Each structure stands twice: as structure tokens, then as C-alpha cells.
Amino acid sequence: MGSCIICGVDVDGGGRICDPHQEDVVFDFRGDSPNQLVPSRFYRGVVDGYAEFGVFIDLSPGVTGLLHRSELDRRLDSLDWEPGDEVFVQVKGVRDNGNIDLAWSIRQADREFRGVLVQDGDTEHLPEEDAEGDDDGPDAGTDAEPDGSDDADDDEPTGESDREPAVVEDALESEESIEANNADDADDADESDADDAEDADEAGAEAENATEAENADNAGDESDEDAGEGDTDLDGDRERVEIGTLSDAVGDAVRLDGEVVSVRQTGGPTVFEVRDETGVVDVAAFVEPGVRAYPDVEVGDAVRLDGDVESHRGDVQVESEALVLLEGEEAEAVRRRLAEALTAEARPEGLQPLAGDEAVAALADGLLDAAEAVRRAVLESRPIVVRHPATADGYVAGAAVERAVLPLIREEHAKSDAEYHYFTRRPLDDPVYGMDAATNDATRMLQDRDRHDEQLPLFLLVGTGSTTESADGIDLLSVYGVDAVVVDAEVADPETRDAVDTLVSPELDGVDADLSTGALAASLASAVNDEVRADLRHLPAVSYWAETPDRYVELARDAGYDAERVAELREAIALEAYYQSYQDKRELVADLLFEDGGNLAAHVSEQFREKLETEVKTATENVVTEAVDGVEFSVLDTDGYTHRYDFPPTPLLLDDLHRRNANGEAYATVGIGTDELYVRTTADVSVRDVAERAAELAPNADVATAGLREGKIEFLSGERDAVEDAVVAAVAESF
Numbered sequence: 001m002g003s004c005i006i007c008g009v010d011v012d013g014g015g016r017i018c019d020p021h022q023e024d025v026v027f028d029f030r031g032d033s034p035n036q037l038v039p040s041r042f043y044r045g046v047v048d049g050y051a052e053f054g055v056f057i058d059l060s061p062g063v064t065g066l067l068h069r070s071e072l073d074r075r076l077d078s079l080d081w082e083p084g085d086e087v088f089v090q091v092k093g094v095r096d097n098g099n100i101d102l103a104w105s106i107r108q109a110d111r112e113f114r115g116v117l118v119q120d121g122d123t124e125h126l127p128e129e130d131a132e133g134d135d136d137g138p139d140a141g142t143d144a145e146p147d148g149s150d151d152a153d154d155d156e157p158t159g160e161s162d163r164e165p166a167v168v169e170d171a172l173e174s175e176e177s178i179e180a181n182n183a184d185d186a187d188d189a190d191e192s193d194a195d196d197a198e199d200a201d202e203a204g205a206e207a208e209n210a211t212e213a214e215n216a217d218n219a220g221d222e223s224d225e226d227a228g229e230g231d232t233d234l235d236g237d238r239e240r241v242e243i244g245t246l247s248d249a250v251g252d253a254v255r256l257d258g259e260v261v262s263v264r265q266t267g268g269p270t271v272f273e274v275r276d277e278t279g280v281v282d283v284a285a286f287v288e289p290g291v292r293a294y295p296d297v298e299v300g301d302a303v304r305l306d307g308d309v310e311s312h313r314g315d316v317q318v319e320s321e322a323l324v325l326l327e328g329e330e331a332e333a334v335r336r337r338l339a340e341a342l343t344a345e346a347r348p349e350g351l352q353p354l355a356g357d358e359a360v361a362a363l364a365d366g367l368l369d370a371a372e373a374v375r376r377a378v379l380e381s382r383p384i385v386v387r388h389p390a391t392a393d394g395y396v397a398g399a400a401v402e403r404a405v406l407p408l409i410r411e412e413h414a415k416s417d418a419e420y421h422y423f424t425r426r427p428l429d430d431p432v433y434g435m436d437a438a439t440n441d442a443t444r445m446l447q448d449r450d451r452h453d454e455q456l457p458l459f460l461l462v463g464t465g466s467t468t469e470s471a472d473g474i475d476l477l478s479v480y481g482v483d484a485v486v487v488d489a490e491v492a493d494p495e496t497r498d499a500v501d502t503l504v505s506p507e508l509d510g511v512d513a514d515l516s517t518g519a520l521a522a523s524l525a526s527a528v529n530d531e532v533r534a535d536l537r538h539l540p541a542v543s544y545w546a547e548t549p550d551r552y553v554e555l556a557r558d559a560g561y562d563a564e565r566v567a568e569l570r571e572a573i574a575l576e577a578y579y580q581s582y583q584d585k586r587e588l589v590a591d592l593l594f595e596d597g598g599n600l601a602a603h604v605s606e607q608f609r610e611k612l613e614t615e616v617k618t619a620t621e622n623v624v625t626e627a628v629d630g631v632e633f634s635v636l637d638t639d640g641y642t643h644r645y646d647f648p649p650t651p652l653l654l655d656d657l658h659r660r661n662a663n664g665e666a667y668a669t670v671g672i673g674t675d676e677l678y679v680r681t682t683a684d685v686s687v688r689d690v691a692e693r694a695a696e697l698a699p700n701a702d703v704a705t706a707g708l709r710e711g712k713i714e715f716l717s718g719e720r721d722a723v724e725d726a727v728v729a730a731v732a733e734s735f
Contacts, residue, residue, distance in 0.1 A: 064100070234324060270293040356551070432467070463490075468496065569596075
């Protein structure tokens with residue numbers, strides 16, 4: 001029985017990783033059969049070549065998988081991988097014919113995993129155990145040297161100044177060199193681009209056998225009880241530099257003061273993410289492979305460190321020479337400097353609503369509070385999670401915020417993939433932020449906190465979260481002290497004001513406006529980052545299905561988007577929002593809204609119109625009309641006369657039917673299914689009032705409001721006929 005390299009628990013079958021930590025390590029696969037691969041594990045691979053539908057990745061000689069373009073987080077042609085490049089992928093599964101389906105890994109460096117293991121067929125072991133096994137060979141323990149033995153003395157440690165750079169290099173490249181060099185070449189590691197991890201172990205052993213007089217300053221001279229602590233001797237002559245200047249200091253020795261944002265233990269170094277008032281950078285500290293450096297340093301600590309600035313896989317990184325915890329006045333000075341910088345940078349100077357919208361201007365205080373919360377999260381290196389409905393309006397709102405925040409994250413963080421770590425947009429199938437969505441979010445954030453030492457995120461809910469139907473979900477987040485900001489242009493319940501940190505809603509502030517959530521979020525985004533303001537000008541017009549305010553029509557036209565182009569964008573976004581509705585489709589949505597010259601949107605829009613017209617034609621032929629108390633009703637059996645699992649979704653279909661058929665002020669459209677129905681009216685009718693009245697008329701049906709925004713009511717399926725009559729009667733009374 002083996003033990004897990006992450007948590008130390010016993011693992012059946014002699015394995016080295018427990019089930020909960022399978023996705024925390026990366027595996028070097030040395031098997032010869034696809035069936036030996038373990039689904040959900042991450043593997044190191046080599047790019048074999050491209051096809052129109054994806055990338056072929058060699059996991060070992062003769063074992064090749066396909067990373068389909070649908071699994072990428074970007075366009076296939078935007079990948080900068082070349083054949084022969086080392087990459088990291090996740091195995092989704094192995095088909096009966098031996099084909100291997102691969103998934104994209106956001107982690108593309110050894111240091112971003114918590115460990116490295118070798119999977120040799122059906123067994124697994126640590127990389128360094130390869131080297132230990134080779135010591136038992138015929139030459140073990142002899143004085144024989146390979147070619148180049150005249151230089152053997154160069155490998156002896158002569159003090160910290162000679163040895164430390166090699167150790168730091170091993171920390172960053174040990175896993176790569178293990179795969180690139182077999183154990184027979186271990187003694188030639190000084191001729192390769194990256195030293196084998198075995199060299200670090202040998203150097204440490206030689207240092208421990210040296211006398212104290214010869215190695216008083218050597219890092220390998222630490223006693224057993226000090227192992228893993230790292231060097232704490234700072235260079236007294238160095239002056240502090242700002243993290244924001246490090247991109248121009250590659251190769252320099254620097255001193256940094258800052259706060260620890262996160263800690264990651266890899267199979268090589270410990271990686272501390274350190275923030276000061278100008279930016280964030282990764283600091284790699286190495287003791288020995290997989291051993292936690294500076295174990296007393298935790299997230300939130302103020303630290304001072306000396307190190308060398310390096311460029312690692314295109315990212316700026318500092319290789320630590322020494323690190324100390326700051327206390328007392330020094331720690332307070334760091335925190336005060338960060339707090340002052342946050343206060344100065346986080347609060348926008350003011351709000352300039354798009355198109356000079358006076359209704360938005362009346363909500364300035366709330367929008368500025370929301371913008372400050374978003375900007376502060378970026379500066380504090382806190383992840384931001386945006387939740388929005390999977391509708392055209394919801395996607396426009398979420399994409400507007402995304403357009404504003406991503407450049408700020410890129411500016412703040414040295415890591416090239418930081419925007420994927422610190423910003424997530426998660427669409428909602430249901431406009432209500434219910435317990436299902438909240439449980440998903442809570443599970444993810446707690447896993448990220450416990451497994452990767454990430455801070456708890458800021459949740460920004462746009463177009464959702466403002467009604468009592470979302471109260472349970474928001475309450476779950478609040479149990480963990482998570483900040484929630486709600487921005488909604490439609491109906492909001494006063495009870496939600498105390499449930500969230502910031503709530504922006506015209507209903508609560510007495511503003512009578514024809515706002516969409518997309519229009520409101522676009523002005524919010526311009527307050528978050530004024531530099532993208534020009535990119536946002538057409539978005540408000542895209543977010544309206546009908547009766548777009550003239551101010552936004554003109555603004556879109558000034559930005560180069562006429563009415564036809566705006567309609568194409570709206571329809572294209574609506575179609576793409578439906579498919580894979582739980583995915584953000586970041587690159588596709590950005591292409592449609594910001595990068596498209598017109599061809600992509602026009603193509604997708606044509607599909608939208610064809611599908612919608614087909615469904616509308618079928619529905620129209622099966623609508624039942626009736627008049628009740630002077631109100632004309634169109635009632636559609638959505639179970640019998642719509643394609644439930646194809647586009648368009650029922651709410652969008654009913655919206656279109658209602659817009660086409662409504663005549664006069666007393667008209668209502670009702671779509672009723674097995675246990676839910678939707679109401680559309682020409683009058684200002686409260687769906688909640690309708691549900692309450694229907695519950696009185698059909699007391700055995702358990703009638704309840706399921707979503708104000710989409711006019712949705714739920715009931716028991718066995719009382720469907722009674723509920724239909726009750727709802728029609730309740731709507732008629734409301735006119």
C-alpha cells in the first residue's frame with residue numbers, strides 16, 4: 001500500500017495519489033496502451049500535429065490522443081503550439097476502438113500542479129525514484145566516470161554562490177529534464193538546458209557530508225529540524241523595487257515587499273504569489289523537490305524577499321534567494337501602503353452613462369459602488385465570478401463586464417493566463433440564482449480555497465439575484481462571508497437589499513426607466529474601465545428585443561452598427577446563448593460582439609431566423625384563443641406543440657408570439673407545459689400576484705412563482721387543467 005504524495009493518506013494498490021487529489025498532479029505516461037490511461041487525470045504530452053478539427057498530442061510513443069477544437073478555451077488558429085512542444089492535457093476518456101479524447105488544461109507548467117508522478121503502465125511512482133533505481137546498476141558505487149570525467153570536480157559544491165543557481169534551476173525544470181534525459185545520462189546533466197532533479201539530490205547529499213567549516217553558508221547545511229524552512233538571510237544592501245517594474249528587470253537581483261496572495265506546492269518549488277501596490281508576481285522558493293519552503297508563510301502574510309527576476313515560459317517570475325515574515329511596524333507599513341493604493345485605484349472618479357442616459361445617472365451611487373467592488377477584487381487578486389441569464393440580454397451584460405475587467409487583470413498580473421484564473425463568467429439556464437447554482441459555486445470556491453489556497457471570490461450577479469426566489473442561493477454564499485453584488489435593470493424585491501453587499505435596481509431607487517440589464521451593465525463596465533468605453537457603445541441597443549430607446553439606437557449607429565447589424569448581433573447571441581448554455585463561450589461571444597466584421601453574426605443570425613420561424617409557424621397553428629372578462633387570451637400547449645430540447649427555448653418563443661399577435665391593451669399569451677407555465681401580458685400585471693390568486697383558485701395545485709423576470713409559474717402536474725383555468729382567471733382580474 002502506498003501513500004498519497006499530497007495528503008499522505010494510504011492508497012490501495014500501491015498507488016501514490018488518492019482519489020480526491022487525482023487532478024492535482026500531472027503524470028508522465030510511460031505505458032504502451034491507451035487502456036492504461038486514467039480518465040480525468042492530467043498528463044504531459046508533446047504536440048504531434050494539427051488537423052482542421054483539433055490537435056494530436058503524443059502522450060507516449062505510440063499513444064496519441066486528440067484535443068478537439070471544441071475542448072479549447074480559445075480558437076484553434078490562435079494556439080501558439082508547434083509540433084514538438086511540450087503541453088499539458090486532461091484525458092476525458094478512451095473509446096472502445098482505442099481513440100483517446102483529450103481536454104484542455106488551463107495549467108500549462110509543472111509549477112502550477114501540486115505534484116508530478118510517473119505512470120509506468122499500471123503503476124505510478126515519483127520521478128526521482130527512476131534515478132534511485134539506476135543507482136543499483138552495475139556501475140553503482142564505483143569510481144568510474146562517463147565521458148567528460150575530467151570535469152567531474154566542477155560538480156562539487158564550493159559554497160552557496162556556486163550551488164544555489166543550479167538548485168533554483170532544478171526547482172523550475174526538474175520534471176521536464178526527467179522526461180528529456182534518462183537515468184543513464186544523469187551525470188551529463190551539466191551539458192543540458194535544464195539540470196535533472198537527481199543532481200539537486202546529489203548536491204544536497206554532498207553538501208550534508210561536507211564539513212561545517214567548508215560549508216558554513218551552504219543551503220545544504222541545514223539540520224533535519226530546519227529542512228524546508230528556506231534561507232532567511234537578506235542582502236542588507238538591496239533597495240526595494242516595485243513588482244510593476246519587474247518586466248524590465250529580467251536578470252536583475254531585486255528585493256520585494258508585499259502580501260502573500262496564494263501558495264502552491266508543486267513537484268519542484270513552492271510558488272508564492274506576492275502582491276504589492278503595483279502588481280502581482282509568482283515567487284518560486286526551492287528546498288528540495290515537492291517540499292514546502294517557508295512552511296510558516298501563509299496567505300495574507302506580509303513578507304520581504306530577495307531574488308532574481310527570470311522569464312519562465314514567457315511569464316515574469318522571481319526565484320527566491322531568501323524570504324522573511326514581516327511583523328510589527330514593517331508589516332503594518334506594507335498593509336497600509338496596499339490599502340492606500342487600493343482606495344486610490346478602486347473607486348472610479350465618476351460615472352458617465354452611455355448615451356447620457358439620465359435613468360442610469362440616477363443610479364450612479366450604486367453603480368460606482370459596484371464598480372469599486374469589481375476593481376478592488378482585481379487589485380486584491382480575488383477571483384471574480386459573473387453570473388447572468390443565458391439570454392441575449394444576459395450575455396450582453398456579462399460580456400460588457402468581461403470586456404472591462406480582463407485588461408485590468410492582464411495589467412495587474414504577470415502570468416499570461418491570469419485572466420482565466422481570476423475571471424469566470426457562468427451563464428444560468430434559469431434567470432433565478434437558486435440553490436442549484438449557489439451549491440455549484442460554493443463547491444467550486446471551497447475546492448479552490450482548500451486545494452489551491454485561492455481567496456474566496458467576488459460574485460457579480462447581473463440580471464439575476466434581485467428577487468426573493470434567489471434568496472436561498474445568496475444566503476448560502478453569505479454563510480461563507482462571500483461578497484455579492486447584484487445589478488439588475490428589472491423588478492427587484494426590497495427584501496434583497498439586506499441580503500447582498502451592493503444592489504443596483506431602478507425599482508428600489510424609484511427610477512421609472514425602460515432599461516435593459518445589458519444597457520445598465522454596459523455603463524457599469526465603462527465605470528470599471530473607461531478605456532474600453534468605445535467598445536461598449538453598441539451593446540445597449542443589442543440587448544433590447546423591442547422598443548429600443550432612441551438614445552441607444554443613435555449611439556450604436558455612431559459606433560458603426562445600423563439597425564440591421566444590431567438585429568443580427570442580437571439574434572446570433574440569442575442562438576449561441578441557447579446551445580451549451582452553461583458555458584461562457586468567451587472567445588465566440590467576443591468574436592460576435594467585438595471582433596466580427598459582420599459575416600459571422602449574419603451567418604448565425606440566419607440560422608436563428610430559420611429555426612424561430614419554423615417553431616412560430618407550428619405554434620401559431622396550435623394556439624387556442626379565448627376571451628375572458630374582456631381580455632383576449634392565446635393559450636399554447638408547450639408540451640404538445642414545441643420542440644422542448646431544440647431552439648428556440650419556450651420563453652423566447654412566447655415572447656415572439658406575444659409581440660406578433662398582441663392587439664390592443666387587453667391581451668395575454670399563456671404557454672402551459674407539464675408543471676410550469678409562462679405569462680405574457682400587454683398590461684402591467686404582477687406575475688407574483690397572479691400566482692397568489694391562482695393558488696387560491698386551485699388550492700391543491702401548489703402554485704408558486706418560479707421566476708418574475710420570465711413570467712414563470714410552477715405547479716403540480718396532476719392539477720394542470722385546474723391551474724390553467726385559475727391562471728387565466730387571475731390574469732383577467734389583474735387587467
